Structure formats: C-alpha cells, structure tokens
Amino acid sequence: MHHxxxxxxxxxxxxxxxxxxxxxxxxxxxxxxxxxxxxxxECSRAPQPWTPVEATFRLFWLPLLCVLPLLTMRSxxxxxxxxxxxxxxTTTASTAAIVWAKFLSAWITWVVFWLAFLPFPLLTAxxxxxxxxxRLGDPATLWGGLCFIVVxxxxxxxxxxxxxxxTRSATLAALLTFITLLGLTAAGGAIESLPIxxxxxxxxxxxxxxxxxxFGHLEDFASGILDSRxxxxxxxxxxxxxxxxxxxxxxxx
Amino acid sequence: xxxxxxxPKAAVxxxxxxxxxxxxxxxxxxxxxxxxxxxxxxxxPNGAGxxxxxxxxxxxxxxxxxxxYIWGESVALNxxxxxxxxxxxxxxxxxxxxxxVEEYLSLRARLKDVDPKEVxxxxxxxMEDCDLVRRASGRLIGQxxxxxxxxxxxxxxxxxxxxxxxxxxxxxxxxxxQILGIRDLIRSLRGxxxxxISSHILHxxxxxxxxxxxxxxxxxxxxxxxxxxxRELLPDSVFHILSRASLSELSAxxxxxxxxxxxxxxxxxxxxxxxxxxxxxxxxPARETLAGSLIQAGIPLREIAEQHCGLEDIFxxxxxxxxxxxxxx
Numbered sequence: 001m002h003h004x005x006x007x008x009x010x011x012x013x014x015x016x017x018x019x020x021x022x023x024x025x026x027x028x029x030x031x032x033x034x035x036x037x038x039x040x041x042e043c044s045r046a047p048q049p050w051t052p053v054e055a056t057f058r059l060f061w062l063p064l065l066c067v068l069p070l071l072t073m074r075s076x077x078x079x080x081x082x083x084x085x086x087x088x089x090t091t092t093a094s095t096a097a098i099v100w101a102k103f104l105s106a107w108i109t110w111v112v113f114w115l116a117f118l119p120f121p122l123l124t125a126x127x128x129x130x131x132x133x134x135r136l137g138d139p140a141t142l143w144g145g146l147c148f149i150v151v152x153x154x155x156x157x158x159x160x161x162x163x164x165x166x167t168r169s170a171t172l173a174a175l176l177t178f179i180t181l182l183g184l185t186a187a188g189g190a191i192e193s194l195p196i197x198x199x200x201x202x203x204x205x206x207x208x209x210x211x212x213x214x215f216g217h218l219e220d221f222a223s224g225i226l227d228s229r230x231x232x233x234x235x236x237x238x239x240x241x242x243x244x245x246x247x248x249x250x251x252x253x
Numbered sequence: 254x255x256x257x258x259x260x261p262k263a264a265v266x267x268x269x270x271x272x273x274x275x276x277x278x279x280x281x282x283x284x285x286x287x288x289x290x291x292x293x294x295x296x297x298p299n300g301a302g303x304x305x306x307x308x309x310x311x312x313x314x315x316x317x318x319x320x321x322y323i324w325g326e327s328v329a330l331n332x333x334x335x336x337x338x339x340x341x342x343x344x345x346x347x348x349x350x351x352x353x354v355e356e357y358l359s360l361r362a363r364l365k366d367v368d369p370k371e372v373x374x375x376x377x378x379x380m381e382d383c384d385l386v387r388r389a390s391g392r393l394i395g396q397x398x399x400x401x402x403x404x405x406x407x408x409x410x411x412x413x414x415x416x417x418x419x420x421x422x423x424x425x426x427x428x429x430x431q432i433l434g435i436r437d438l439i440r441s442l443r444g445x446x447x448x449x450i451s452s453h454i455l456h457x458x459x460x461x462x463x464x465x466x467x468x469x470x471x472x473x474x475x476x477x478x479x480x481x482x483x484r485e486l487l488p489d490s491v492f493h494i495l496s497r498a499s500l501s502e503l504s505a506x507x508x509x510x511x512x513x514x515x516x517x518x519x520x521x522x523x524x525x526x527x528x529x530x531x532x533x534x535x536x537x538p539a540r541e542t543l544a545g546s547l548i549q550a551g552i553p554l555r556e557i558a559e560q561h562c563g564l565e566d567i568f569x570x571x572x573x574x575x576x577x578x579x580x581x582x
Contacts, residue, residue, distance in 0.1 A: 002333065006363045017351065083347030086313045090341045091364040092333050 003093040004101055011105035015071075021109060024070040028113045031063050032056060036120050040128075040136070053121050053137030057145035057218060061185045063113075064156060068181065069174035071109055072160025075102040076249065077173040085249070099161065099245045107157040114149045118142075141222045148221035152214070155234045156181060158241035165248035185214050261325035264289045264417045264447030265310060270319035272305050272471075279305045280471040283319070287464075289416065290444040294458035294465040295451040296568055302471040303451045304344055307421050310449070311341035324416045337366060340410035344421040346403060350395030354385060354405055357394060358412060365413035379408040382441075384434060400431040407438060418442065420450045424457060436461055459564040467571045475571040479564055483535075486570040487562045490540050492531040494547070495522065495556035500529070503552065507531055510546050511539035526555060 015021050039055035042048055050058070079085035088098060121137045128136060163176035217230040263286035270283040280302035287293045297303050308314035310321050312332045321328040324338035349357060358376045367375050380386045383404040389397055394405060403423060410418050423439070424432045432454070439461050442448055452458050458465060459479060467475040467482075475482055496503060500518050507514045514533040521527050533539055539546075544557050 003364050006360070010360055014351070082349070083343060083345060084349055086308075086343060087347050088364070089313050090311050090336060090339075091361070092336050092366055093364050094333075 001094060001097045001100065003091070004097040007093060007097055007101035008104055011101045012108065015105050015109050018074075020070065020074065024067050025113055025116070027070070028063050028067045029116060031066060032117045033120060035059050035062065036117075036124075040124060043136075051137040051141065052124070053142050053145065054222065056117075056121075057141070057148070057222065058215070060145075060149065060218065061181075061214075064185065065178055065181055067113070068110060068156055068160055069163075069177040071106050072157060072164050072177060073170040073174035074164070075106060075161055076164040076245075077167050077170045081168045081170070089249075095246050095249050099165075099242055099249060103158060103161045103242055103245075106161065107153055110153050110157055111150055114146060114153075118146075140224055144222035144224055145218065148218045151221075151231060151234050152217065155184075155237040155241070158238040158245075159184070162241040162245045162248065165245045184212075187212050259325075260289055261322075263287060263322065264291070264324055265293075265419075265449055266320075266322040267306065267310065268320040268322075270306065270309060270321055271317050272302070272309060272314070273317045278471050280309075280316075280468070283468065283471070283473055285466045285473060285476050287417070287447045287449050289447050291464060292439065292443055292448040292450065292462045294462035294564075295449055295468075296455070296458065296465055296564075297451075297468040298572055300470075301468045301572075303468065304421055305471075306468070307341065307419050307449070307451065308343075311339065311343075311419055312336055313341070313343075337413075338415055339417040339419065340365075340413065340415040341419045342406045342410045342421060342423060344425070346406035348394045348402055348405060351393060353391060353393055354380070354389050354397070355391070357405065358408060361409050362412045365415075367413050375412055379411050382411065383408040383438065399426045400428065403427060403431070403435065407435065411442075414446075416446060418446050418448045420448065422451055422453070424452060424454060432457065455564040455568055465564065465567075467568060469572045475567070479567065482567045482571070483562055486567050488535055489532045490535045490537070491560040491562075492533075492543060493519075493556070493558050493560060494529045494531060494554070495526055496529065496547070497525050497527070497553035497555075500527075503529060503531075503547075506546060506550055506552065507533075507539075507543070510542060511537050513537070514539065 036052055036056045039050075039052035042055075043052055048055075076085065079088070085098075089095070121142055125136045159180050160173075160177040163180060164170070164173040166176065167173050211229060211233055217227075220227055220230070265287035267283050267285050271281050272279040283302075283306060295303055295307070305314065309316045310323065310328060312328045312335060315329065323335040326335040326338065328335045352360070355376055358379065359372055362372045362375055363369065377386075380390065385401065385404055385408060389401045389405070394402065397405065403426075407420070407423060410420065420439070424435050427435065436457060439448060439450065443463070450458070450462065462479075464478050465476065465482065466473065475486065477485070494503070500516065504516045507516050511533045514531055514537075516529055516531045519528050519530045531543070533543075540559070544554075547554050547557065
C-alpha cells in the first residue's frame with residue numbers, strides 16, 4: 001500500500017474539484033429532496049404507516065442507481081482512456097494503493113452526499129414538529145438508515161470501482177454499475193418472492209436469498225438491530241470486488 | 254529519490270525479451286543494453302515494437318518471456334526497486350488536464366519517493382531546467398501547448414533524479430525551436446543518467462545519442478555506435494565527381510589506384526560535363542588519394558565530394574536486412 005495516503009489525498013481533492021461530482025451532488029439532493037418532500041406531503045394528507053424519513057430511506061435505491069455510477073464511472077475508465085493510469089503505474093505506488101485510494105475517495109464522497117441529506121429531516125422537524133412528536137421521523141430511523149448507507153455503500157462503491165476497471169469507456173462503466181447494482185438490490189427480494197417451497201430442487205436458494213435481502217438489512221439497521229451477517233456480507237463483497245479490481249488493473253495494463 | 258546504489262554494468266538490460274499477442278509476435282528475442290550515463294537511440298519503423306519494448310522495460314506491460322533489468326533490478330521480480338531507478342515518458346505523454354503544472358509535478362515527486370522536504374525545490378529546479386517557469390507556471394495542463402506538455406512530461410521524468418530515463422518519441426509534434434530545446438536538455442543528461450530515447454527524427458538521434466539500437470519487425474537488426482554501424486552496414490565509400498573526362502578514361506584511372514572500385518555515369522550537365530559515381534571500400538587508402546590522382550592525371554575536374562552516409566542510410570540499410578544477418582555485438 002505504498003503511497004496510499006498521497007493518492008487518497010489527491011483523489012479526494014480531485015473529487016472535490018471535479019464538476020461532474022458537483023453535478024452528481026446536485027442530482028442527488030434534488031432526487032432525495034423531492035422524495036422527502038412528497039413523503040411529507042403524503043403524511044400531511046392522511047396518517048401513514050411510515051414516516052417521511054423511513055419513506056426516503058426505503059427509496060435509497062433510486063439515488064443509488066442514478067447517482068453512484070456517476071461517482072465511480074470515471075475512476076479507472078477515464079484514466080485508462082487518457083493513459084494517465086499507465087503513467088501512474090510507472091511510479092512506485094502499488095496497484096492496491098491506487099485501487100483503495102480511488103475506492104475510499106468515492107465512498108467518502110457517497111457518504112458526504114448522504115450527510116448532506118441530514119438537514120432536510122432535521123430542518124423539517126425543527127420547523128414543523130414538536131420535540132416528542134415522531135411522526136416526521138424517528139432519530140433512530142435516521143441514524144440507523146445512515147448506518148445502512150455507510151455499510152452497504154462499501155460494497156456498492158466497490159462494485160462501481162470494479163466496473164470502471166473493466167472498460168475504457170466511462171459510460172459503459174456507469175451502465176455496468178447500474179445493471180449490477182440493480183441486480184444486487186432486486187435479487188434478494190425477487191428470490192424471496194418466488195414460490196421456492198413448492199420447488200423442492202430450489203430449496204437450497206432460500207438461505208442465500210435471505211442473506212441478500214437488501215431492504216431487510218435497511219429495516220434491521222433502522223430498527224437498531226446490529227446483525228453481523230450483513231456486515232460480513234458487505235465487507236467480504238467489498239474485499240472481493242477490490243481484489244478483482246487490482247487484478248483487472250494489473251492484467252489490463 | 255533514486256538512492257545511490259552500486260553502479261551496475263548496464264543501466265538498462267534486455268535479455269531475450271519476447272512479447273506475443275496470441276499468434277502475433279510484437280518483439281522477439283530482443284537483447285541489448287544501455288550503459289550508465291549513456292544516451293541510446295532506439296530506432297525502428299512504425300510497428301517494429303519500440304513502444305512495446307519500452308513499456309516492458311518501464312514495468313507497465315509484462316513480457317511473454319525473457320528478462321529486463323533496470324539498474325540491475327529485475328523489472329518483473331523487483332518492480333518497485335526497478336521503478337525507483339527509472340522514469341518513463343510514454344509516446345503520447347498522457348497528463349491530467351485539470352491539474353496545474355506545479356500541482357502535478359508535486360504529486361509525481363511524492364509518488365516517486367522524493368523527500369517531502371525537497372519536493373518544492375525539486376519541482377522548481379525541473380521547471381527551470383525545462384523552461385516551464387515563465388510560461389507554464391500556474392497554468393492548467395489542459396491549457397498548455399503540445400510543446401509545453403512535452404516539457405512537463407520530461408520535467409516529470411527528471412524529478413526524482415532517476416538513473417535511467419526512457420523517453421518514447423519525446424519530440425513528436427514539436428516545432429524546430431522546441432526540438433532544439435529538448436535536444437539540448439537531453440544532451441545535458443549525458444553522464445548523469447542513462448537515456449533510452451525512441452524517435453523517428455534520425456538526424457535528431459544522430460546528434461544526441463552515443464549509440465543506437467535498431468529493431469525491425471520486433472527483432473534486433475543492429476546496435477552500436479553510429480561509426481561502427483556505418484562501417485558494418487555501409488562498407489563502401491561513394492564519391493560524386495563532375496568531370497569532362499570519358500567513362501573509360503576515368504574508369505582506368507580509378508582501377509589503377511583501387512582495383513575493387515566501380516564507376517558509373519549518373520548524369521550529364523550542360524557544356525559536356527558528366528556526373529559520375531565512384532564506389533570503393535571505406536578502408537581503401539585510395540579514398541584519400543583519389544582527388545589528387547585525378548588532378549595529377551590532368552582530368553578536367555569541377556567537383557569531387559564523398560557522400561556522407563548519415564543515420565538515415567544506416568537505418569535503411571539495417572531495416573532492409575533480415576534479423577538473422579545481423580552480427581552479434
């Protein structure tokens with residue numbers, strides 16, 4: 001991990017200065033703000049079984065699919081297209097350090113985006129709610145939901161980085177990330193909804209499907225349940241994707 | 254920065270280097286070396302495998318077989334150490350468009366293990382050496398002209414005072430003034446760093462390099478000092494003579510002073526003057542007495558000149574012959 005800190009600092013600085021990241025941040029805040037706004041409107045019309053904060057987090061897949069690919073698509077694809085990646089590899093910086101620096105920079109940016117969402121429910125609660133009123137959102141749900149974003153974001157960003165390593169086209173990298181994240185988010189729910197019990201030969205799928213239930217993980221985090229299984233799933237997935245990214249960078253150069 | 258380590262025999266050594274892409278052979282059995290402090294021109298027609306070789310030497314591409322060493326360190330087995338001694342500027346000199354020159358060079362200096370306390374000084378020094386201070390300082394790389402971008406690439410290569418500098422077409426796309434500047438800069442590195450430079454501008458290489466390595470279709474066809482290659486590849490001296498004498502008259506005289514010489518008429522000039530070409534071995538003493546003998550014999554002579562065989566002629570002669578014909582160094 002030679003030069004990791006130098007590279008991470010450079011990547012964070014670049015992430016902060018890149019106009020496309022600012023555009024992605026604007027898109028993110030517009031998306032999340034709109035979702036939150038409509039959720040508040042719905043709750044104001046009639047009592048709902050969910051709070052606006054819960055509703056916003058339940059739709060986390062929307063910014064995940066629309067914004068996260070924009071953050072990761074350029075990381076390797078663009079550098080490879082410009083040739084700056086091979087120039088970087090002529091230094092003593094290790095490939096692992098390069099991959100991890102780009103990954104952490106994108107993950108921090110993703111987390112910062114979600115932190116920028118925090119003022120929405122906090123300001124709403126301050127303006128419209130009362131201290132004991134949890135109809136606008138339970139603080140536990142808010143912090144639990146954020147924890148889910150932080151932990152699952154590791155795997156989601158790692159998938160984006162891996163997709164960016166596989167191609168020279170940033171657009172193709174974004175598309176690959178979109179499809180993979182869509183598959184990952186939908187997979188658990190889709191498999192769960194299948195009548196697996198009636199297909200005995202598919203019975204073995206029941207348990208893996210239970211591990212992949214992304215929305216279940218969100219609910220667990222939001223209700224304060226800290227289960228080690230999703231943590232292990234996201235961490236091992238992250239390490240696997242980053243390991244494959246290192247191999248892809250070394251192999252392709 | 255490249256630490257002082259015992260000086261190896263060869264700063265760059267390629268031993269039987271081979272790279273294949275499936276059935277396509279990019280380079281095959283390539284063996285050559287660059288001595289410390291030496292400037293070597295790496296020549297070959299388009300597609301000969303120059304860039305592939307340079308990429309393998311720089312560690313950005315793996316060879317299929319063979320060995321490559323930079324300052325005695327194996328590129329494949331000890332990549333970090335070999336990279337510590339080496340700087341590589343690729344052909345199209347890729348640079349990030351959205352960084353300022355100083356920012357980019359500072360980042361590269363840190364990535365090349367320059368002592369953090371010395372980074373600012375080193376950046377200033379290479380910017381001065383590459384004439385970047387006046388016109389490129391504080392500007393985004395994306396706003397620079399091709400010439401200045403090349404200078405930034407060379408400045409980057411010199412940042413960590415490497416033992417070996419590999420430059421792939423450093424003067425491509427530059428105007429004559431810029432080429433002159435870069436040529437002087439490269440020349441100033443002689444004795445300090447081993448430089449392996451590929452270029453299509455043969456005149457350029459001839460002016461700057463101590464030695465040339467010529468490859469064709471991925472195989473070594475010649476290597477050595479220009480003078481040695483001239484003797485090896487172009488063993489004959491060619492004289493152009495403008496005279497009123499007849500071919501037979503001139504032929505008799507030439508054969509008298511050098512038995513193996515040949516003469517042919519290559520043209521006519523107004524007023525009965527003819528242009529002849531006399532070829533004789535470069536080692537022949539008649540080379541020095543031909544003009545005197547012609548005058549002594551009373552041959553009407555207006556012009557006599559030995560044709561200078563430049564690197565261009567050597568390059569053409571070398572790339573024409575098959576790799577198996579080359580003599581081993």
